[in-house]
Every structure is written in C-alpha cells, then in structure tokens.
Amino acid sequence: MTVISTVVPTYATISLAALAHNVSCITEYLPPSCKILAVVKANAYGHGAITVAHALAKQGVERFAVASLAEGIELRQAGLNAPILILGALFEEQIPDLVAHRLTPVVSDVRILPALTKAVCAHQAPYQIHLKIETGMGRLGLSTEELPALLDSQILRSPLQIEGIMTHLADADGEDGTFTERQLGVFHAMLEQICLRGLTVPLVHAANSAAIVRFPTTHFSLVRPGIMLYGYHSLPSSVPAPALRPVLSLQTRIAKLRTIPQGGTVSYNRTFVAKRLTKIAVLPIGYADGYNRLLSNRGTVLIQGKRAPIVGLVCMDMTMVDVTDLASVQIDEAVTLIGQQGAESIGADEVAGLLGTIPYEVLCGISSRVPRLYESAAHGG
Ligand SMILES: Cc1ncc(COP(=O)(O)O)c(C=O)c1O
Known part of the structure; x- marks a missing residue:
C-alpha cells in the first residue's frame, strides 16, 4: 500500500475498508458463478488505480479493466499480475506494447486484428481477446452485421482466442428499463x-454498476462495476439504493482567518459583498486541485461538523468560506470538502448536484496535485 508521508494541508483520504465493504455489497447481488471485473480506469475514478487494484486483488477480485493502454501498462509495471482488459479504443501502433505487457484487448474494430495476429504469431499459448458488440450505446463495438461476418472469416486465427464477449448498456440507470x-x-x-x-x-x-442492481439478467460470467466500488450509484430514486460507503474524502485546513467589514468583498471580481461583519477562512485548495470553480458562492464545506458557505470565486489554489456563524474557528482547523465530519456529510453526489454533473466527474476531477492517503482496511477507516 502506498502511504504518502509528506505533510500536506490538502489531501484525499481513501478508505480501503469502505472499498472492501462496497465489494461485499456488490457481491450480494451476484450468483456465485458471476465474478467482478473491477473498473479501475481514470486512476480508479480518482482514487489511485495502483493501490486500489492491489487492494481489490487482495480481496479476491481477479480481473481489472482500464480505458487506455497507458493505464494498463501503469498497473502491469506496478506489479499487478491479474488479467487487465483495455476497454477503450486501440490503435495499430499500440499493439506491440499491448502484447509486451500481456494486456487483453477489447476488439471493437476488425482493422486491428491483422496487426494483433502478427504481434502474437510467435506465441505458443493462445492470446486472449474480448469482442465488444455495439447494441445501442452508439460508441465502440462491432455491429450486429460485423460479428457474424468476423466469426465466419479467417481473420480471427490462432493464436488469437476469444476469451470474452461484451456489450455496454446506455441506460441502465434510466427510469425506464425498456432500452x-x-x-x-x-x-x-x-x-x-x-x-x-x-x-x-x-x-x-x-x-x-446500475445494471448489477437493476437487471439480474445481465449477471453473466462477469460484471463490470465502477462507481459502486467507490461508494456511489446513479440509480433513479424508484430503485432501492445499495448500502454503499463513499471511499474518498477530500480534506484541507484553514490557512488564514480574516474579518472583513460590511461591504467588504472577497476574491476576484468581487462577487461576494459582505452584508455584515464577516469572518472569512482561507482554504489552500482551488480549481487546480479539481475543486470546481462553479462551486463559487454555491458550495459548502464542513468545519467543526457544521456547514460553512463558499464566498466569492474559487481561485486556482484557494477558496474562501464564511465562518462567521461558527464558534471560535482556529487557523489549522480541519476542513472537509467531501466526506463526513461529525453528524454532517457532503457526498461527491451532492457536489455533483450543485455542478449539474455526476459524482463520476467530481471524483475523477480531483487533480494529481492532491495526494491520496490510504487508510488500510485493518484500521476500519
Ligand atoms: C465499458 C464500461 N464498463 C463498465 C463501466 C463502469 O460503469 P459504472 O461506473 O457506471 O459502474 C464503464 C464506465 O464508464 C465502462 O465504460
């Protein structure tokens, strides 16, 4: 497990206990014959792919999926020995690296097959590939005309071997299951x-994730959860929600306190004008950390277990909050931007709601400047 020891005021905490809990929660929906193919693309939705994948492997997850070749290579080089599926588009010139790192391609376009066959022709053992079928997502995948033609052709030759066949659902989290x-x-x-x-x-x-909960007929030999692993879902309110635990919290500390008079202003363009004598706390986190500028004058943070509103524009490296109504706030005091403090919590889904987006984007958006600190499962974090 990676533990960053550098003392930093702004960091994300990743609870491996919550991750383990979410795996158990997913497993409860599945028959014993159906296994988890963990989606750890986009740096495990911002949680840190290397540590998350190794933690999942320890918990018995046997297969992993990423979006890009580079993400797959990163995991392989970090010592993950399990099968790693590359979900995203592959280009011919990437094939040698794919094969060199024993990564499993999802074939969505027959045009890469000759290069793939050539790259693996010296292999004695079969080289596993998965085929993706386009069934309505309107994205990658072989069409329903292409698949039969491919199966009947000589393009798929030994040592290539079809290990998997997959599709991706466009509306598993929509109100209506018809599509x-x-x-x-x-x-x-x-x-x-x-x-x-x-x-x-x-x-x-x-x-x-949504199909795991809503459509048991999609529980073939594998399921591909992403967001549920990290403690969120995108199900409509009509569907009973799984008891997930958010894995990531985003924390900082108060760097500076100042009092501004009535009529005083905060941050660029002076969008906040104090209506009263106002105590302002300056936080060392901004949009370069992935704390979205659209939270300006809208979002809240937790200090002393209470909500403090963001005032003025979120800057690249700093955000200001109004702490006038909090008792005796101190410099250095802990601030939670995503996560729980006392009885209060702010989820990535709440932040997403303010931004008009989904928790996926909020989590993936936390930038590489923010160190991830891992709380091991043993600590119960
Ligand atoms: C092909 C594929 N499968 C599975 C997932 C995981 O989806 P979710 O995070 O909604 O579980 C994704 C994520 O976008 C995906 O692209």
Whole structure:
C-alpha cells in the first residue's frame, strides 16, 4: 500500500475498508458463478488505480479493466499480475506494447486484428481477446452485421482466442428499463450466433454498476462495476439504493482567518459583498486541485461538523468560506470538502448536484496535485 508521508494541508483520504465493504455489497447481488471485473480506469475514478487494484486483488477480485493502454501498462509495471482488459479504443501502433505487457484487448474494430495476429504469431499459448458488440450505446463495438461476418472469416486465427464477449448498456440507470431490455435482446442474439458456430466463449459481460442492481439478467460470467466500488450509484430514486460507503474524502485546513467589514468583498471580481461583519477562512485548495470553480458562492464545506458557505470565486489554489456563524474557528482547523465530519456529510453526489454533473466527474476531477492517503482496511477507516 502506498502511504504518502509528506505533510500536506490538502489531501484525499481513501478508505480501503469502505472499498472492501462496497465489494461485499456488490457481491450480494451476484450468483456465485458471476465474478467482478473491477473498473479501475481514470486512476480508479480518482482514487489511485495502483493501490486500489492491489487492494481489490487482495480481496479476491481477479480481473481489472482500464480505458487506455497507458493505464494498463501503469498497473502491469506496478506489479499487478491479474488479467487487465483495455476497454477503450486501440490503435495499430499500440499493439506491440499491448502484447509486451500481456494486456487483453477489447476488439471493437476488425482493422486491428491483422496487426494483433502478427504481434502474437510467435506465441505458443493462445492470446486472449474480448469482442465488444455495439447494441445501442452508439460508441465502440462491432455491429450486429460485423460479428457474424468476423466469426465466419479467417481473420480471427490462432493464436488469437476469444476469451470474452461484451456489450455496454446506455441506460441502465434510466427510469425506464425498456432500452436496456432491447440492448440485452440484441446481445443475446449475438451470443446465439457464437453458439450456432459451436464456439465457446468463457467470459460474457454487460453490466455496469446500475445494471448489477437493476437487471439480474445481465449477471453473466462477469460484471463490470465502477462507481459502486467507490461508494456511489446513479440509480433513479424508484430503485432501492445499495448500502454503499463513499471511499474518498477530500480534506484541507484553514490557512488564514480574516474579518472583513460590511461591504467588504472577497476574491476576484468581487462577487461576494459582505452584508455584515464577516469572518472569512482561507482554504489552500482551488480549481487546480479539481475543486470546481462553479462551486463559487454555491458550495459548502464542513468545519467543526457544521456547514460553512463558499464566498466569492474559487481561485486556482484557494477558496474562501464564511465562518462567521461558527464558534471560535482556529487557523489549522480541519476542513472537509467531501466526506463526513461529525453528524454532517457532503457526498461527491451532492457536489455533483450543485455542478449539474455526476459524482463520476467530481471524483475523477480531483487533480494529481492532491495526494491520496490510504487508510488500510485493518484500521476500519
Ligand atoms: C465499458 C464500461 N464498463 C463498465 C463501466 C463502469 O460503469 P459504472 O461506473 O457506471 O459502474 C464503464 C464506465 O464508464 C465502462 O465504460
């Protein structure tokens, strides 16, 4: 586990106990035959892919998925030996690196197959690939015409071997399940095409987090949770929510306190004008840390377990909050921007709501300037 010892005022805490809890929570939805393919792309949604993947592996997760070749190489070089699937687009010139690092490609376009075959032709053992079928996401994937043609062609030759077949659902978290059912119908028709040709594909997967909860028919041999691992979901309110625990908290400390008179202003362009004698706390975090500027004059933070409103524009490296209504606030005092303090909490979903976005973007947006500190599962964090 990586523990950053540098003393820093602004940091994110990653609770490996919460991560483990969320894995157990996901597992409860699944039959024993269905396993987790953990989605750790985008630096594990901002949580730190290397530590998160190793922690998940320790907990028994056997497979991982990332978006890009570079993300896969980073995990391999960090000693993760498990199968790593590259979900995103691959380009011909990336194939040698893919093979050198034993990464599993998701083939969405037949054009990479000749280069892939050439790169693995010296291999004795089969080189596993997954095929992605486009069933309604309108993104990557082989069309329903391309797949049968590919299966009948000579393009897929030994040592390439189809280990997996997958699709991605566009609306598993929407109110209405009709489109998901339609996508699953198309996917089943493609699985039938494989069956008809006497082929056996050991790994079949379609479910993201929302589908894990809502569509048990998507529990094939694998499911691909991302956001649920990290403690959030995007389910409509009509669906009972899983009991997840947010993994990440974002913390800082008060760097400076000042009192401004009625009519005094704060930050660039003077968008906050004090209506009373106002006590301002300056926080060493800003939009360069991923604390979005659209939170200016809108967001709140937690100090002494109470909410303090952001006043003025969030700057690149600093944010100011109004602490007039808090008792005896001190310099150095702990500030929680995402997470729990006493009985109060601010979730990444609440922050996302203020920004008109989703918790995914809030979590992924926390920049590399913010060190991630890991609380081990043993500490119960
Ligand atoms: C192909 C694929 N599968 C699974 C996931 C995980 O989705 P979620 O985070 O909603 O569980 C993603 C995330 O975007 C994805 O692109």
